[in-house]
Amino acid sequence: MVVAPPSCSQIHVALAPCVPFLKNLVLQPPILCCMGVRIMKETGKTTEDRVAICKCIKEVLARLILYDPTRFPELDKGCGTDLNYPPISRDFDCKK
Numbered sequence: 001m002v003v004a005p006p007s008c009s010q011i012h013v014a015l016a017p018c019v020p021f022l023k024n025l026v027l028q029p030p031i032l033c034c035m036g037v038r039i040m041k042e043t044g045k046t047t048e049d050r051v052a053i054c055k056c057i058k059e060v061l062a063r064l065i066l067y068d069p070t071r072f073p074e075l076d077k078g079c080g081t082d083l084n085y086p087p088i089s090r091d092f093d094c095k096k
Contacts, residue, residue, distance in 0.1 A: 005052035006043040008059055014039045015060050018075065022067045034079035041083050054085070054094035062090055 014036030021029040029037070044050045061067060069087040076083050086092070 005049045008056035010043070011040065011053055011056035012060055015057065019064065021075070021078070022071045023064065024068045024071060029075055029078040033075070037075050037079045037081050037083060041081055044083070051094050054088060057088050058090060058092065058094065061088065
């Protein structure tokens with residue numbers, strides 16, 4: 001059975017609470033942000049899923065005027081997860 005990758009709307013909802021952290025407005029990711037990060041981890045099982053999630057993350061980041069790309073990998077530490085996503089910038093190649 002083939003399962004479709006997560007939709008961007010799912011990822012946008014999951015990441016919305018993370019915006020203050022990504023913009024360096026708070027020191028720790030909010031609890032709702034960490035819940036969204038865990039959802040991304042659970043849905044990102046395959047390489048195809050992770051590429052799709054990365055592209056959705058780039059869409060979210062493109063809407064932010066100012067953000068710190070180094071904060072995205074820090075979500076792992078702040079949320080106690082192991083997504084292992086690199087710093088994702090607007091021009092990051094998600095297929096690498």
